[in-house]
Amino acid sequence: MDIYTFLILNGPNLGHLGQRQPEIYGHQDLSHLEGLIRGLPGTDPGKIELLFYQSNSEGKIIDRLEQAREEAVHGLVLNAGAYTHTSLAIADCLAWIQIPCVEVHLSNVWARDGKLRHQSLMAGHCLGVVAGFGILSYALAVQALIHHLRS
Amino acid sequence: MDIYTFLILNGPNLGHLGQRQPEIYGHQDLSHLEGLIRGLPGTDPGKIELLFYQSNSEGKIIDRLEQAREEAVHGLVLNAGAYTHTSLAIADCLAWIQIPCVEVHLSNVWARDGKLRHQSLMAGHCLGVVAGFGILSYALAVQALIHHLRS
Amino acid sequence: MDIYTFLILNGPNLGHLGQRQPEIYGHQDLSHLEGLIRGLPGTDPGKIELLFYQSNSEGKIIDRLEQAREEAVHGLVLNAGAYTHTSLAIADCLAWIQIPCVEVHLSNVWARDGKLRHQSLMAGHCLGVVAGFGILSYALAVQALIHHLRS
Amino acid sequence: MDIYTFLILNGPNLGHLGQRQPEIYGHQDLSHLEGLIRGLPGTDPGKIELLFYQSNSEGKIIDRLEQAREEAVHGLVLNAGAYTHTSLAIADCLAWIQIPCVEVHLSNVWARDGKLRHQSLMAGHCLGVVAGFGILSYALAVQALIHHLRS
Amino acid sequence: MDIYTFLILNGPNLGHLGQRQPEIYGHQDLSHLEGLIRGLPGTDPGKIELLFYQSNSEGKIIDRLEQAREEAVHGLVLNAGAYTHTSLAIADCLAWIQIPCVEVHLSNVWARDGKLRHQSLMAGHCLGVVAGFGILSYALAVQALIHHLRS
Amino acid sequence: MDIYTFLILNGPNLGHLGQRQPEIYGHQDLSHLEGLIRGLPGTDPGKIELLFYQSNSEGKIIDRLEQAREEAVHGLVLNAGAYTHTSLAIADCLAWIQIPCVEVHLSNVWARDGKLRHQSLMAGHCLGVVAGFGILSYALAVQALIHHLRS
Amino acid sequence: MDIYTFLILNGPNLGHLGQRQPEIYGHQDLSHLEGLIRGLPGTDPGKIELLFYQSNSEGKIIDRLEQAREEAVHGLVLNAGAYTHTSLAIADCLAWIQIPCVEVHLSNVWARDGKLRHQSLMAGHCLGVVAGFGILSYALAVQALIHHLRS
Amino acid sequence: MDIYTFLILNGPNLGHLGQRQPEIYGHQDLSHLEGLIRGLPGTDPGKIELLFYQSNSEGKIIDRLEQAREEAVHGLVLNAGAYTHTSLAIADCLAWIQIPCVEVHLSNVWARDGKLRHQSLMAGHCLGVVAGFGILSYALAVQALIHHLRS
Amino acid sequence: MDIYTFLILNGPNLGHLGQRQPEIYGHQDLSHLEGLIRGLPGTDPGKIELLFYQSNSEGKIIDRLEQAREEAVHGLVLNAGAYTHTSLAIADCLAWIQIPCVEVHLSNVWARDGKLRHQSLMAGHCLGVVAGFGILSYALAVQALIHHLRS
Amino acid sequence: MDIYTFLILNGPNLGHLGQRQPEIYGHQDLSHLEGLIRGLPGTDPGKIELLFYQSNSEGKIIDRLEQAREEAVHGLVLNAGAYTHTSLAIADCLAWIQIPCVEVHLSNVWARDGKLRHQSLMAGHCLGVVAGFGILSYALAVQALIHHLRS
Amino acid sequence: MDIYTFLILNGPNLGHLGQRQPEIYGHQDLSHLEGLIRGLPGTDPGKIELLFYQSNSEGKIIDRLEQAREEAVHGLVLNAGAYTHTSLAIADCLAWIQIPCVEVHLSNVWARDGKLRHQSLMAGHCLGVVAGFGILSYALAVQALIHHLRS
Amino acid sequence: MDIYTFLILNGPNLGHLGQRQPEIYGHQDLSHLEGLIRGLPGTDPGKIELLFYQSNSEGKIIDRLEQAREEAVHGLVLNAGAYTHTSLAIADCLAWIQIPCVEVHLSNVWARDGKLRHQSLMAGHCLGVVAGFGILSYALAVQALIHHLRS
Numbered sequence A, B, C, D, E, F, G, H, I, J, K, L: 001m002d003i004y005t006f007l008i009l010n011g012p013n014l015g016h017l018g019q020r021q022p023e024i025y026g027h028q029d030l031s032h033l034e035g036l037i038r039g040l041p042g043t044d045p046g047k048i049e050l051l052f053y054q055s056n057s058e059g060k061i062i063d064r065l066e067q068a069r070e071e072a073v074h075g076l077v078l079n080a081g082a083y084t085h086t087s088l089a090i091a092d093c094l095a096w097i098q099i100p101c102v103e104v105h106l107s108n109v110w111a112r113d114g115k116l117r118h119q120s121l122m123a124g125h126c127l128g129v130v131a132g133f134g135i136l137s138y139a140l141a142v143q144a145l146i147h148h149l150r151s
Helices: A031-038 A060-070 A088-097 A136-150 B032-040 B058-071 B088-097 B136-151 C029-038 C057-070 C089-097 C137-151 D031-038 D058-070 D089-097 D136-150 E031-038 E057-071 E088-097 E136-150 F032-036 F058-071 F087-095 F136-150 G032-038 G056-070 G087-096 G136-149 H031-038 H058-070 H090-095 H136-150 I030-038 I058-070 I088-097 I137-150 J031-038 J060-070 J087-099 J138-149 K031-038 K058-071 K088-097 K136-148 L032-039 L059-071 L088-097 L136-150
Strands: A004-010 A048-054 A076-079 A101-105 A127-132 B006-012 B048-054 B077-078 B103-105 B126-133 C004-010 C048-054 C073-079 C100-105 C128-131 D005-012 D046-054 D077-081 D101-105 D128-130 E006-009 E048-054 E075-079 E101-105 E128-131 F006-011 F048-052 F075-079 F101-105 F128-131 G004-010 G048-054 G075-079 G102-104 G128-130 H004-009 H048-054 H075-079 H101-105 H128-131 I002-010 I050-056 I075-079 I101-105 I129-130 J003-010 J048-054 J074-079 J101-105 J127-130 K004-010 K048-054 K075-079 K101-105 K128-131 L004-010 L048-054 L075-079 L101-105 L126-130
Touching: A004 A136, A004 E006, A031 A136, A031 J074, A031 K075, A031 L048, A060 A088, A060 L059, A076 H136, A101 A136, A127 A136, A127 I075, A136 B136, A136 L088, B006 B032, B006 B058, B006 B136, B006 D031, B006 H058, B032 B048, B048 B136, B048 H031, B058 B088, B058 C057, B103 B136, B126 B136, C004 C057, C004 C137, C029 C048, C029 C137, C073 C137, C137 D136, D005 D058, D005 D136, D005 H101, D005 I030, D031 D046, D031 D136, D031 F006, D046 D136, D058 D089, D058 E057, D058 I058, D089 I058, D101 D136, D101 F075, D128 D136, E006 E057, E006 E136, E031 E048, E031 E136, E031 F032, E031 K031, E048 E136, E048 K031, E057 E088, E057 I058, E075 E136, E101 E136, E101 F075, E101 F087, E128 E136, E128 I002, F032 F048, F032 F136, F032 H048, F032 K031, F048 J031, F048 K101, F075 F136, F101 F136, F128 F136, F136 G136, G004 G032, G004 G056, G004 G136, G004 H004, G032 G048, G032 G136, G048 K031, G056 G087, G075 G136, G128 G136, H004 H058, H004 H136, H048 H136, H058 I129, H058 K058, H075 H136, H101 H136, H101 J127, H128 H136, I002 I137, I030 I050, I030 I137, I075 I137, I101 I137, I129 I137, I129 L088, I137 J138, J003 J060, J003 J138, J003 L136, J031 J048, J031 J138, J048 J138, J060 J087, J060 L059, J074 J138, J074 L136, J101 J138, J127 J138, K031 K048, K031 K136, K048 K136, K058 K088, K101 K136, K128 K136, K136 L136, L004 L059, L004 L136, L048 L136, L059 L088, L075 L136, L101 L136, L126 L136
Parallel strands: A004 A048, A004 A076, A076 A101, A101 A127, B006 B048, B006 B077, B077 B103, B103 B126, C004 C048, C004 C073, C073 C100, C100 C128, D005 D046, D005 D077, D077 D101, D101 D128, E006 E048, E006 E075, E075 E101, E101 E128, F006 F048, F006 F075, F075 F101, F101 F128, G004 G048, G004 G075, G075 G102, G102 G128, H004 H048, H004 H075, H075 H101, H101 H128, I002 I050, I002 I075, I075 I101, I101 I129, J003 J048, J003 J074, J074 J101, J101 J127, K004 K048, K004 K075, K075 K101, K101 K128, L004 L048, L004 L075, L075 L101, L101 L126
Antiparallel strands: A127 B126, C128 D128, E128 H128, F128 G128, I129 J127, K128 L126
16 A cells, blocks of 8 residues: 655635634644544554645745656645735646645535635545535545545 | 534435436445445434435425424434525525535535525525535535534 | 416425524524414415425426316416526426416525526416515515416 | 505606507506506595506606605505516615515516516515416505505 | 697706717717707798706606606607616606607717616617717607607 | 338317417317328328326326337327426436437417527427327328337 | 429538547438438429529528528528527527528537537427437428428 | 719619518608609709619619719718628728718618617718608608708 | 816715625714814815715716816815616716726725626726725825816 | 825736837836825825735736735725736635725726726725826725725 | 748738838738748748739638638748638638648737737647748748658 | 846745656756746847846745836736745736736646646736746747737
8 A cells, every 4th residue: 555645725815714703714734634644544654744835926836846747746635825816827837747636625615605616626526525514624625536546 | 522413414306316417416325425424423323313304395394303302303414405595494494494514526526506596595594514525525514513523 | 357376386495494594594483374364355375375385306396386276276386495596397298287387585685696596497487477575475475477467 | 444555657658558559568558547446345545545657767666665664554466567577676676675575567577488587576575476367466565565564 | 730848858967968978979068959950851840849948866757767758758868878778767757658759969978988878778769879970869759759659 | 111000199178179369379179180190191090009108297298208218119209288287207207217208289379479489498309299290290290200219 | 283493501510520529420421411401202303393592601591691691591400510609690680581481400519518509599480390310300300490381 | 052973772682672562661662762852952863973882782782882982972871781780891891991981771770670670880971861751751751861961 | 376176076886884884884974074184194174175066966976076177176075886887877977077087996896706897988988996995995085186186 | 093004916917117109108116106105194104004016927916915914915006907806716705804095096097998897806805996097096096095094 | 952832821811011100010011031031041023932912801811711621722821911810711721621721820819908909719730830020021931831741 | 129137936845847847847957947038039148138036935936026027127927936836925916016027837737637827816817827848838938028018
């Protein structure tokens, strides 16, 4: 059984999880995430390596994704924040680096007001989406990636 | 720790999973689902009871949802198929029965062509969405429901 | 003076009036309706016969309307619920059975959010509309039908 | 039981009821209206006082509505004519004077051609709507107001 | 041969012809118009009576049109100014007073920028339109009315 | 030469052909259809078997289509009525049962008013369309199916 | 029984049937069409006269249609190619020459990508439409014309 | 006083004036037009020379307009028929040949149904428009041209 | 240093500032405004003369603006209320009277729901806009006018 | 009386004020701004501290805003330049850092061509807006912030 | 090295290059083009044969393109003028004749006003586009064709 | 003859030319570009100096453009990648730095699916566009710049 390296990549305004509008985004921060993931079957450190990156900059997110391609990362968990809805450039990057990617959102973006938030430019280049469960969304995404890589 | 009853509700054209366009929807049918779910931590039969229902009829889906309210079902995993995008009536039903619900899709509907499939009338009345992972989507949804009910 | 038979027809999610979101739809159920109507001048049982039907199914509503045509019902009071906004098929049925019909709604649908609820596919085939007064809407509709048939 | 004062307010082109396009708007004029209303239970002059106003001017309609607020009128029956669809200013006025209001129309505006007539700027500030029954619409609106004030 | 009475009706911002943006609307005022018309064959005072009215108020324009119906005016030359594009109420008035009407504009409104100015709510209730020729537009409209009434 | 089985499937409001708005849909009912088809070359009962089904219910139409797949029906003649324009669920069903299908309409739907009727959700999953010739449309569709299966 | 003259009129890019994109338009050319038609009952040369015309020019198609009116052609089978979707001028011509016309297409245009191809400016002036069956579409259209003229 | 040469240019379906849908376009043909114009003051043959051209072809209309530029025609009266609404190419031609042009229509195109007919691509390159008065529209346009050239 | 005369012009529903929906529009009325303005540097009565006008009528607002042109008012502070979004006629008036104008709003109209309120027909004819600060908005606008006139 | 710290934040292309298209944006640069502000009552250095920041990068603007939250800045004056109309990410940041913010623009963006510039994604998270007065806009915004914090 | 034959095809209003609106389209005519092309490396007459065609007629352009297919022309340089934006028929022709084509424009059409000019129906069937450099655009297109054919 | 300095500026995802989706973007990288350019007449190093810059960051692209203005670069060849379609900020920068710019694309963006890619925010500020020829597009753009500067 292979060891998989996954990059958990967070976009703008996601550097302060737990502090930002907790009524929408929840009270937990990323420090809870690793615990959540490790608690799942088949995800102990000998099997899954997790990398974390956050940036408010569209350009740096693309830089990091291109670097992930050179590092041969096995899977991406991407919460592009507001760039989900506006960044054709990040979408173009996903299209060419060809790393399996799961789109995640803390809140259920399709349930929020505002037509702009109902369009994901990322979706066309992702395996699937998990949205609405706070940081559990990331853990479910990791499970989906493992399942995808093993089948 | 309580025993939870969940209703896994499938809409139109979802009665023949595994046979229908497997290049989009996968080769597995619902018989694999219970195994997938039971393999997760904390989901053995003594703790989670699963009900299954499938109908091609919008009206019967609403009937079944209203019955779930009377049965005091704890959570819903809803794949409304094409009705996801057209049935204001099912959405209205979710609004009033007030049972925690996770929207699931076998394929990543937001990645498919056709603007109509990018709009979910269900989303506004669901905790979240899991889409794109074949029947694994249902298992992840069950996990999200358990997590929601326990927190 | 003739005896008129009226069919009061309710669509999806209208089988539990009084229980469903009472802050929007009110606390009264249909059992109050007959009293409300009978209290109006010229509506005692010897003059007005009332039939009631409710279904969550678009197809059964059409079946019932076609049956009403064969029963020579004199007037319709139709609350098509969410189908008001989505069912071209029910609208087509009203167009051909040619029974005088009044569209009713419990809430003032044109005052609610969401553009979809501001479009009635029924309207083009109805004498008029009464919306926003809870079950009193049905009673006013009956009055309008009597007035229409007598003039 | 209180005495209620209601203002019946008609907008542009409604000063010649009975003469204007009777195939759409009917042959009866406002002189028939008081009779129709008085024929209803609980609406005799000792209990209900009716005020009438008509103007072709958007500004004067707002003036009259603001005056109604100072007179402590109990309810409004408003047929804003074409301004129903174009006057954000009258809608703003209804929003702040806070008098219970029923929107009425002689014809079933939602059944007429032309998308513009299917949008009511008034609706968001009214209890409900009665449309399509000629001047009977006004009488039904008065009933709805009485019912609203008594409950 | 009959004597015809025509009402030349000008809407908002048309009270200062010749002074207002002459690069768009020309340097001539209405005093030139009567001369222009009288210079045409068959339009001497014994045969054509001209009435003039201008108002900035939508309501007063409707009042004047309703008065024209009572005066049995034979034809209308209507430059509704900006209300051409926004006043459903004036359009409704033209629909019911049933006086032959020609729509005129000083400038060629269909050649100007801005989609709003390309839609005339008046057009559906007018014989035709003359636009773009300064006050000559009115004279040509009078000719068209005479031609229409004589044939 | 094989024997072909064809399912003639009619949707909502098509159970009363000949009675429903004959000025639009014609005076003939389905009893005339079999005669029309049998009069064509190569369509005698030894060669072509015809099955008929009608339902007002979207769900039952899908049930019947799924059954047709199990019966190995060779071709479909589908008049989905109003569901043509609104039922993504029936369209999804056609996509997966993979039976050659011809879309038919009694009237020329593309010639009727109303943008909604100009969009067919069925078309993307049909060989072709025949519309506007009353019940002859069905007979022409049968000819097209035979031609398709033989070539 | 009368002899009917029909004009089979093809628009732009239809002069090379069989050579043009055969995966969309089929391998048969118009030489097969006469045989297909003559094989149908009641279409032998003594009863049906066929005229053929093809042009890439919108203007020449209108010229030919106006000439057909002077020749008293009994019916039209029109495949206007791309002009189906863009030529208001050909549509205007059909409106005034008043010859029964059937719209045909080789491919199922409503099933193809691109919203522009889903709008037919011709439809409003045609009896019906046959699309998607290659040159068989023309033969079915001839049958529909005969049926129309005989009834 | 100069002699002016005017080109009266008619587009598609305008070659049979008086025969085509007379309820919309009137019963008079172009032979009446010269009489109408000559009856106006200052338009006798020594002063105004009239050229007539009609074509169903967009390309030939552009050819004729380019020829008019070489002939130094003083003014254009253009009824582009349906091309009014669809031909960017004719509009581009008007833009560069720089001959004063009046747009005319027999019917009041802005009063007809259909949004497409409410947009004139010609308008941006014309002095003005005269529409709705049958062939009198052309005569009024000639007057407007003379007035424009003399001032 | 010149004395400037400014007209503070308020549109519909702005005659009762401080009473109307104070949670949106604030508790202060216009009597506070003069104090606010006089407290700013360079705005004492010897230097700045303030005129106030309010009307609910679109026509009277235009009348007042035309009068301001004749009075040679130096600057306008315009809160056109709901007419901001619907009155092309007031916008046309600003275009021709050519008096420097600042658009003001009590609330931040661009932050409110409803697309209609996000479009200002006034903006194209104003120096700038100040919105969202209650009656302070007017004072800031006066400062901007002084600054504009002095530079 | 408290000392307030305000951050004046400028977005893309605003680093060269005074040099960039001065016919639109004015000739003054930010060095004039501090003087303008200090000249207002109650804004001397002992009372108001001003911080300045400019970046062409969307990500760095968000970084700076998040830093302002940690520095407990009292108010923001934000000219987001073109990001005003496209950056959902900056808008999301304003939503969570919860610092009172005034949106400013040098030019009157609502008066400029181009629908894109008429939509502000910032507005929903700002107290108000000041636009069109060059760098005076910033000074007026500071006044509004002081007024807001003191009341 | 092969000899290539290229067809330089110009659409409506392109027969008078150098005379037509030179401020947009430049002062040079096609006689300069051959010189420009011959000055490029590898384009002397022994290697590249140039054919020129211009027509104002959409139909004739299609005729010429179909002839090019029979002549086995190696490449097309197409400036379809206004037909670029409106002619689905020319686009359909490019789709089936399958000759490598470069779209050219004298002006930068994407920089001009008017949404209609920003849509090219040709683009989907061309290798690429060169726009904005006057007749140099054609020469660059020839270079691109040579490069395409040699690689 | 002057020496010209040109900046070749590449936006997001253009740092790995030749590796990224070669079926769309080609196999050549920028190292081939200088050779291609130097092979053209009049482009040897003594005459043309080439600067190269690539960034994934919108902000850094603007920084580089502003620097180019200070370096007095003579021309720009800009491939803004996905920012072509979304970055109003880069477009604003081009507007003010006023350096002649040619827009280039490797693929023919107007031929690709997706409406978003058919809109270039850059176009309004560029001399012209070259798209669809891989890195040859850049070389053609350099030629166009030289031609522009020399004429």
